[in-house]
Amino acid sequence: MSLLETPPPGSSAQPSKRPDFPETPHKAVRLPGGILGILSSTDHKVLGMLYLGLALIGAVFGGAFAGAIRAQLTSHDLEVLSPEFYNAMVTMHASVMIFVVIIPALAGFGNYLVPIMIGARDMAFPRLNAFSFWLLIPAGGLMAASFFVQGGAAAAGWTAYPPLSLKEYSGGPGVDMWILAVHLAGLSSITGAINFIVTVMNMRAPGMSLMKMPLFVWTWLVNAWLILIGTPVLSGAVTMVLLDRGFGTGFFKPALGGDPVLYQHLFWFYSHPAVYIMVLPAFGLISHALAAFSRKRIFGYTGMVWAVCAIGVLGFLVWGHHMFTAGISPELRLWFSFMTMVIAVPTGVKIWSWLATIWGGTIRFTVSMKFALAFISLFVIGGISGVWLANVPIDLQVHDSYFVVAHFHYVLVGGAVTGLFAGTYFYFPKMSGRFLSEKIGNAVFWLFILGMNLTFLPMHLVGVQGMARRIWQYREEFAAINHLISFGYLGMAASGALFIYSIIDALRKPKTCGNDPWGINDVQKSLVWDIPSPPPPYNFDKIPVLKGTASTGG
Amino acid sequence: MKLNWKAGAISALGVLAAAAAYAGAGGDADSPITNLFNEPVTPIAHTVRSYWIFVALITGVFLILPQIILFWCIAKFKDAPGRKPATFHENIKLEIFWTVIPILVLVVMAVPSYPIIKKIENPPPADMRIEIIGRQFLWEYRYPEFGDVRISDEPLVIPVDKTVVADCTSADVLHAWWVPAFGVKIDTVPGRLTQIWFNVEEQGWYKGQCAELCGSLHSQMYIDVRVVSQEEFEEWIIDRGGTIPAGNSLAQNS
Ligand SMILES: [Cu+2]
Ligand SMILES: [Cu+2]
Ligand SMILES: [Cu+2]
Numbered sequence: 001m002s003l004l005e006t007p008p009p010g011s012s013a014q015p016s017k018r019p020d021f022p023e024t025p026h027k028a029v030r031l032p033g034g035i036l037g038i039l040s041s042t043d044h045k046v047l048g049m050l051y052l053g054l055a056l057i058g059a060v061f062g063g064a065f066a067g068a069i070r071a072q073l074t075s076h077d078l079e080v081l082s083p084e085f086y087n088a089m090v091t092m093h094a095s096v097m098i099f100v101v102i103i104p105a106l107a108g109f110g111n112y113l114v115p116i117m118i119g120a121r122d123m124a125f126p127r128l129n130a131f132s133f134w135l136l137i138p139a140g141g142l143m144a145a146s147f148f149v150q151g152g153a154a155a156a157g158w159t160a161y162p163p164l165s166l167k168e169y170s171g172g173p174g175v176d177m178w179i180l181a182v183h184l185a186g187l188s189s190i191t192g193a194i195n196f197i198v199t200v201m202n203m204r205a206p207g208m209s210l211m212k213m214p215l216f217v218w219t220w221l222v223n224a225w226l227i228l229i230g231t232p233v234l235s236g237a238v239t240m241v242l243l244d245r246g247f248g249t250g251f252f253k254p255a256l257g258g259d260p261v262l263y264q265h266l267f268w269f270y271s272h273p274a275v276y277i278m279v280l281p282a283f284g285l286i287s288h289a290l291a292a293f294s295r296k297r298i299f300g301y302t303g304m305v306w307a308v309c310a311i312g313v314l315g316f317l318v319w320g321h322h323m324f325t326a327g328i329s330p331e332l333r334l335w336f337s338f339m340t341m342v343i344a345v346p347t348g349v350k351i352w353s354w355l356a357t358i359w360g361g362t363i364r365f366t367v368s369m370k371f372a373l374a375f376i377s378l379f380v381i382g383g384i385s386g387v388w389l390a391n392v393p394i395d396l397q398v399h400d401s402y403f404v405v406a407h408f409h410y411v412l413v414g415g416a417v418t419g420l421f422a423g424t425y426f427y428f429p430k431m432s433g434r435f436l437s438e439k440i441g442n443a444v445f446w447l448f449i450l451g452m453n454l455t456f457l458p459m460h461l462v463g464v465q466g467m468a469r470r471i472w473q474y475r476e477e478f479a480a481i482n483h484l485i486s487f488g489y490l491g492m493a494a495s496g497a498l499f500i501y502s503i504i505d506a507l508r509k510p511k512t513c514g515n516d517p518w519g520i521n522d523v524q525k526s527l528v529w530d531i532p533s534p535p536p537p538y539n540f541d542k543i544p545v546l547k548g549t550a551s552t553g554g
Numbered sequence: 555m556k557l558n559w560k561a562g563a564i565s566a567l568g569v570l571a572a573a574a575a576y577a578g579a580g581g582d583a584d585s586p587i588t589n590l591f592n593e594p595v596t597p598i599a600h601t602v603r604s605y606w607i608f609v610a611l612i613t614g615v616f617l618i619l620p621q622i623i624l625f626w627c628i629a630k631f632k633d634a635p636g637r638k639p640a641t642f643h644e645n646i647k648l649e650i651f652w653t654v655i656p657i658l659v660l661v662v663m664a665v666p667s668y669p670i671i672k673k674i675e676n677p678p679p680a681d682m683r684i685e686i687i688g689r690q691f692l693w694e695y696r697y698p699e700f701g702d703v704r705i706s707d708e709p710l711v712i713p714v715d716k717t718v719v720a721d722c723t724s725a726d727v728l729h730a731w732w733v734p735a736f737g738v739k740i741d742t743v744p745g746r747l748t749q750i751w752f753n754v755e756e757q758g759w760y761k762g763q764c765a766e767l768c769g770s771l772h773s774q775m776y777i778d779v780r781v782v783s784q785e786e787f788e789e790w791i792i793d794r795g796g797t798i799p800a801g802n803s804l805a806q807n808s
Contacts, residue, residue, distance in 0.1 A: 163727045296639050296643065303653075326748075327741060330672065345657055352652045355627065362631065363632055380621065393601070393605050393674065396737075400730060464591065466732075469767070471773035523639075
């Protein structure tokens with residue numbers, strides 16, 4: 001069943017009336033091929049795949065850094081790494097995973113899918129889109145190069161709290177390079193966000209009202225606003241550090257009347273919403289996979305949309321929960337504590353709605369579906385430990401301990417990365433015209449899930465027992481559990497290697513997928529599954545006009 | 555062993571029990587893990603511990619229930635020839651229910667935290683005051699009321715059953731003073747004074763660790779606290795060249 005409908009002559013929604021969209025059949029269009037064609041492309045699908053490729057390369061490095069950390073921590077008194085290099089690993093693991101892996105990967109899916117889902121031929125500003133992507137290359141390059149400068153890469157944590165990140169305590173150019181990398185990645189995010197907002201607000205096909213947009217588009221719209229509001233504040237904060245370091249200002253230097261705690265306010269004003277920036281689009285991805293493989297429509301679409309909006313707004317009101325031990329006033333602590341707990345409500349709405357979505361369905365356990373189901377389970381664990389951390393008395397105990405490390409890895413690995421896996425297995429046939437092997441995929445899934453839980457579940461325990469974060473050696477009591485944790489890492493590493501092999505393996509096979517490779521569009525009713533796999537240049541011969549039914553699938 | 559099991563149960567994470575047993579087996583009598591669940595030794599630690607258990611029980615429902623429903627769906631709603639998927643996709647009453655109930659639960663859970671925050675914020679009248687200063691990479695302690703005894707890079711010594719109020723600051727970067735058994739953690743911030751208090755009920759050695767990344771040897775900023783009897787404490791002060799002030803509340807109480 002096609003969603004596309006040729007509008008009756010004289011209809012006001014007739015696409016030919018839009019000067020932007022000449023009615024030329026775009027099947028005839030050929031994009032320049034070859035490496036040069038890809039490098040100079042402004043096509044949203046090519047850029048989307050470049051983002052995803054960059055994220056995959058970044059994940060190899062970020063994962064290797066995690067491996068170095070776990071090697072050092074396998075037992076309590078090892079000296080696999082020097083303490084300075086260990087701190088650099090901790091800093092760069094986080095920075096790479098956030099700025100080069102998770103955010104770009106979600107931007108990759110956004111670039112690829114959002115224009116198709118809303119019935120557009122490209123993003124609103126294709127050249128700006130290319131600019132956003134190519135900014136990430138020097139950003140990653142600066143981070144990589146900083147390993148080879150005097151003093152090595154930044155080692156003040158990805159949080160870069162002053163005074164530790166100031167010249168007196170981090171002398172080499174590593175921190176400066178890190179700051180410039182954050183500037184570039186931030187600029188990439190901001191320009192990308194503007195592009196998404198303009199695209200979604202202006203380029204929806206006739207008939208696609210806001211409340212008919214697929215949930216993934218909604219999550220990206222809210223996400224883009226979070227990026228647009230939050231990222232400039234982060235850029236400002238690290239710029240102040242840069243000025244303090246090199247230009248004699250004293251924003252964060254107590255001796256010059258500055259205040260280190262001010263930095264924390266500014267940093268977390270971005271970096272708490274950043275958690276949602278890294279997880280909201282993953283919500284969108286799994287929403288589509290869950291509905292598709294249950295053969296049902298998403299449950300409570302309207303509630304889901306409002307929940308995403310609520311999470312977006314509340315996300316800006318809770319940053320202080322990272323600062324409960326910093327000596328901020330009791331009233332502020334209470335406010336941030338309550339607001340943080342309130343976020344659990346819209347998040348809960350999403351969890352219950354997903355469960356209601358699969359309830360009564362006919363579930364097909366594809367690898368994509370397995371990852372989507374695992375997402376629910378793991379994200380609930382990360383959510384509940386988040387509610388614990390929102391409680392000031394509990395947070396005062398476990399703040400900056402391994403409990404926090406466990407918590408945010410359940411959110412970011414159990415949430416964002418698991419969602420990315422679900423999305424990759426779901427949309428790979430659409431993007432490439434080939435299926436990823438389900439057989440290898442099952443091994444990827446089980447190695448990932450077992451490894452992930454073996455790595456991060458025991459961290460809750462050592463955290464409660466008193467093991468602090470970011471430590472290079474630790475008291476002997478924690479050694480036994482850390483053996484297990486390092487062992488779990490191997491499972492995740494093996495899973496990652498198999499996943500990359502699986503992608504290369506699939507790309508060597510011929511394209512066999514039709515428009516709707518999963519056979520789901522009778523229920524999903526989505527534009528994505530209405531066009532060929534991979535979609536032709538400019539996606540649609542004619543701008544689709546949506547019939548009255550909702551197109552909330554993906 | 556039993557104590558570690560408790561921590562595991564509190565984490566509501568069954569798999570951990572095995573890990574805890576494994577870890578406990580490797581433990582050394584001389585180096586007990588002085589965590590909040592094993593041995594809370596201050597009024598704050600007791601309060602935080604019971605509040606934590608209260609929160610764990612409430613949130614435990616919301617941790618377990620979705621997992622049960624999830625596994626039920628996985629077991630029950632498999633695709634099979636002839637099975638037709640349900641077609642419902644909204645239910646306003648249900649959606650209002652799962653929005654309102656959690657809000658009520660959160661209020662019930664959050665309200666008791668307020669008096670606890672107040673208790674942590676507002677120390678009772680101090681029996682003695684000390685100063686804690688973080689410094690790359692050691693802790694410095696000062697006893698201004700006892701002839702300004704100053705020690706660094708050695709265990710903090712305090713008397714048992716006394717309310718100790720500590721003013722904390724840092725000489726360089728951020729550090730955080732954390733002794734799990736006391737139920738307290740506080741950042742030491744250059745240019746600022748932060749405050750904690752504790753009244754330790756049992757003599758002994760308590761261990762902690764700098765919790766805020768403070769540079770290359772962050773991991774080596776261990777904290778040790780020796781809690782001793784009043785007499786022993788006074789002897790130690792005099793041994794360090796300090797004085798016991800006449801009419802000091804410590805002396806009166808002992
Ligand atoms: Cu946060
Ligand atoms: Cu320190
Ligand atoms: Cu430290």
